[in-house]
Amino acid sequence: MSSSLYQQIYDLVRQVPPGRVTTYGQIGRLIGCTARTVGFAMAALAPGTDVPWQRVINSQGKVSPRRDGEGNLLQQVLLQAEGVQFSRSGKVDLQTYLHPFPG
DNA sequence: CGTTTGACTGGCC
DNA sequence: TGGCCAGCCAAAC
Numbered sequence: 140m141s142s143s144l145y146q147q148i149y150d151l152v153r154q155v156p157p158g159r160v161t162t163y164g165q166i167g168r169l170i171g172c173t174a175r176t177v178g179f180a181m182a183a184l185a186p187g188t189d190v191p192w193q194r195v196i197n198s199q200g201k202v203s204p205r206r207d208g209e210g211n212l213l214q215q216v217l218l219q220a221e222g223v224q225f226s227r228s229g230k231v232d233l234q235t236y237l238h239p240f241p242g
Numbered sequence: 243c244g245t246t247t248g249a250c251t252g253g254c255c
Numbered sequence: 256t257g258g259c260c261a262g263c264c265a266a267a268c
Contacts, residue, residue, distance in 0.1 A: 144265085163250055173263050174250035181249050183266085195249080203249045211249080228256090 144172060148180040151240065155194040158222040159238040160231055162198050169240055178203065193217040194238070200231040 142150065147170050155161050163174035163181075170177075174197075181192050182205075193214045197203045202214045215225060223236055 167250085172265090175248070175262095175264055176250090178249045179265060184249095192249085197249080198251060205249050206247095207249095214249085 144170070144176070145180045145183065148172075148177055149184075149190045152190050152192065152195055154240070155191060155238045157191075157194075158236070160194045160196050160218065160223060160233070160236045161238050161240070162196060162233070163203075164198050165237070165240065166195070169242070174198075182206075194221075196231060200233045201229055 148166055151166050151169060152161070163177040167174045167177045177195070181195055184190055184192050196214075202211045202218075205211050215229070218231070219225065223231055225231060
């Protein structure tokens, strides 16, 4: 059962429940690739995907600025709608919202 | 097949 | 706390 590298990334992101977040580095470490690769996989997602890409943020607990510069705001809104609270600086408390992956 | 780019990260100041 | 730099890896050209 060998899935593509991207498929493994998407599979882990789907395991993140609403109201929780994960980081690029966390997923990358579980699969065995770098955070850059995870970010690249997120960028390759289609608008109507079933992957909760909004729950993937950077190690600083902030939403990474995208090349377009528009979806980043949407990501914060979607997370807030799930109950994730942002600090005044626009940061998320990873110790509270980071999803603990099994293994 | 070499170069460039990008939704990252850790270290340093 | 926040900005800058080098390292990393995969896709696009």
